[in-house]
Amino acid sequence: MTRLGLAALLSHWRRNPWQFATLIAGLALATALWSGVQAINAEARASYDTAADVVSGSGLQQIRRADGLPLSIADYVALRREGWQVSPVLEGSLARGDSSLRILGVEPLTLPQAAVTGEAAVQSPFADDGIFNKPDVVIVHPEDVAVFEGQSVTLQTDAARPRGTALADIATAARLLQSSDNITRLLVAPDQPLGLASLPPEYSLLQAAPRNDVARLTESYHLNLTAFGLLSFAVGIFIVYGAVGLAFEQRRGVFRTLRALGLPLRNLMGLLAVELGVFALIAGAVGVTLGCLLAAALLPDVAATLRGLYGAEITGQLQLRPVWWLSGLGMALAGTGIAAAAALIKLARLPLLSFNHPRAMSMHAAGVGRWMAAVALGLFVIGAAIAMTGQGLFAGFALLACLLIGAAFCLPLLLSGALHLAQRFHRGTLAEWFWADSRQQLPGLSMALMALLLAMAANIGVSTMVSSFRLTFTGYLDQRLASELYLTTESQAEAEDILAFLKREGVTVLPIIWQELRIGGLPAEIYGIRNHATYRENWPLLASVPDVWDRVAAGEGALINEQLSRRNDLQPGDRLETGDMVLGVYSDYGNSAGQLVISDGLFAQRYPDVSALRFGLRAANPQELAARLDAQFDLEADALINQAELKAFSLAVFERTFSVTAALNILTLSVAGLALLIGLLTLATLRLPQLAPVWALGLTRRHLAALELLRAVCLASVTCALAVPVGLLLAWVLLAVVNVEAFGWRLPMFLFPLDYIKLGALTLLAAFLAALWPALRLARTPPDQLLRVFSNER
């Protein structure tokens, strides 16, 4: 009996291959979007972990010279002979043609174990793949090999290494960088000997950068991708819900027959569960494969974005990780379970001899709609409570979830209200019938419309966030890159030569001079700036005292960045622990550390030993000045950076970011459109008994089909109208809650009405296309089929 039952159930799919395809496609698409986004995130995070070890100092304290000069071998040896367990790191960039590569030289014998997670070659320098195994071993990502053409080094490629950074023994690095005596920084081992003397005053100990600084910076970006993936998945699950529901309605007869023949309910439910489970696994496998392809296609853009935004190096290649497969399949199974739960519960309650009546369904749905609205209200209250009291990223996420689910749950009641309203304003038989009929269809379509709402709201929310970020970032670039050229000199002497030349040329020079310090027990930087219009014109201040720039120039106090202001609750007028008064707060993105800005005069007085080696140059014709500087001083390749190129590059990176967002937007919307299509198809088979009388009263089939299309567009329009405020609220949460929690800065929110209109049009188009097929089918329904409705009535 069980076998026969299974055969009977499966025969449905054989007879309806398209329906089967939709179910699989919906589930596969949902899984693909989810696992694709997960794959991108996982790949990026794995890269950060690799990159974070030696590059960021791996959470170890570091030592530099207090006077800002580079460390020498003598400094290193002097500290070692004092007992300080430190290990030298030499960093520099190696340029060849257009490409350049960061060389990271380490000293494997003294490198603390904590600094080398994941670097086997450094951990066991004498092993087969060790760094001492052959002369001048350089470990490099396969795509960076070209930079070493013509260099006499032994290249060892390692795809797990971050792109753009090569690892070598410090001797090899010194040779490649032609820097025999310099050390960039000293890593301090976590274990120091008993009774260690304090650090000589000529050195300063920098507290450990939090491990995975890069990962923290990029967390916002990944959070948004994850939210996107989850939403796409949720939207995809609506498709599955639709497909399962449709199959359920169509197989009602089969269920009844099987039950009547004696198949126990338990067995029937079991069979259905097994059937759906197998489908979920098939679709999940397809979905994960698609997800990998999607991730592989998007990863280069994401990589470029992350590199440009945060300097985070991630490999442009995807590595297959078993955990995706498992999580993808798990998500597919869980999603199918959620989507099928309602159908299975309905089946469990199905009386043997029930019949399906749409009006009854609609009556029932009204109750459900009110119930859902009540849940939504509860979620909004919880969300508000979280917004007021919650802290941390998790709270941000929870707030997002409350907001979105609540909004989706409100939709049926709001739609039904809107239809009531429309009905009241329309007189005439046809119009009244149209609105009443729309309301009756609502229960069958509300899931699909909720999917549409979520898709569109997510689109609006994420694109508003990203676009706001772009505008803010452009402003930030203007602030930080106000000078046309940036010059980095190698020594005091070189700096003096070049400055003398620039003075003769009449070029305005803005020294960039800074010192590290600690504020509130955390690392911070203090900058000295020259009193110049560049700063007054370009630095946007979030809060300030009157005449702020004059007072800064007079040495009366300091400007601080937003992070420091938020972290230590400092406002203009407050006093810093350095003794400076806070005169203003400026925004500062892409940096998690606190910052102070004082006048260069005050800076020189306070830190007489620190001299500037970097300078901003204001030039009317930067290209020409750069050429002359280069000719005169034979500068290193990256000693002069052109601001315009830097900005153009950063903006290009942003455009690539948007291409990823746009691709995800279109995919999510397509998924929502598909959900709508399935919903309409489900209804089409049930609706004939309602349409037949209208047809019999004289409405042509074409007219009926047109009304169907109109209805889909109407419902979608109302959904769109609701999606805009939800999306904006979502963007606000992302910008004002999640970002503040994660990084300590708040991105201002900008509105992009034109984008929303475009998106709305796209959504309506999706709804129209989804309704087109059922409408065409209706237009072509043979009259005898409509007539048969009446014959059945007898």
Added chain:
Amino acid sequence: MSVRTLIFSLFLYIGWTVAAMAQSFAGLGSDAEGFAMPQRGYTFQFPQDHGAHPEFRIEWWYLTANLQSAEGTEYGLQWTLFRSAMEPTERAGWDSPQLWLGHAAVTTPTAHFVAERRARGGIGQAGVVADPFEAWIDEWTMAGADMQSVRLHARGADFAYEMQLEAQGPLIFHGENGYSQKSASGRASYYYSQPFFDVTGTLMLPDGPVKVTGQAWLDREWASQPLGASQVSWDWFSMAFDGGARLMGFTLRDSAGPDYTAATWIEPDGETTAFPNGAFFAEPLAQSRVAGRDIPSRWRAVLPDKGVDVTVEAMNPQAWMTTSIPYWEGPVRISGSHGGRGYLEMTGY
């Protein structure tokens, strides 16, 4: 004390193999990389030979001491500096082919403290100069105007020591006037010792400082290829008997053939008798569970020619060196035909 070779050669073993493959031609012999080889009949030059010999592949300054506090608590102490060369030369800067490794330890009856330091030559972080004598790695030092009077310092995360060493007897030379054979096929090293140091000093331990006195034994050895490929582990004994005589004996265990043993008998006045392969014999009597392995903690050591038949027992069986290459090294008590104290090193367990 040539058996100590392996600690360092294991440390560098793979590097050497690859370097050897890259730089030498198969068949020219294992010493074809330009390293100097110990020669029979070599005349030691002091103080120069207290310093480093970069033209040899490996070398060490290896000091162990048996100490006692005023209350009678026994302690063991180790201070070791290894040099290992990838090329038979020294260059200034990061490019130096000389690598240095320091091990320090203090053993109490209930605890064992270990520290390790690594450095490369060429920059001054580690090295040995002969006159005035100084051997150092980081802040660890063994230094004095000459070998008669030496200051010793080392420390780790949980211990430190400051010792003053005074030589009470002459240097002694192992094997044939310092030419110490290590296998039947003739591999050898230069090997001399100062086994007559008196020690006074302070141990800094977690429970506080402890003033101690006792006796120390310094081994100096250098070579380029002292061990055969199949000589993979060893047991090495240094014993100071109650009457003032001393005995150094080792067993080199060979995975492909018979073991190789050697011994040096040292009279209280420094006069030595070297014993060839087979004269010295040692067998484990009991084992202890140490760091997840079974390691002999009680031995019988025999040198019939001198009437020696003693039981050698670890003062603290848990004297396991948790260094890059782990091994066992700790103080021992001696009983039987002779009483006394000493040091035991065991590798390859």
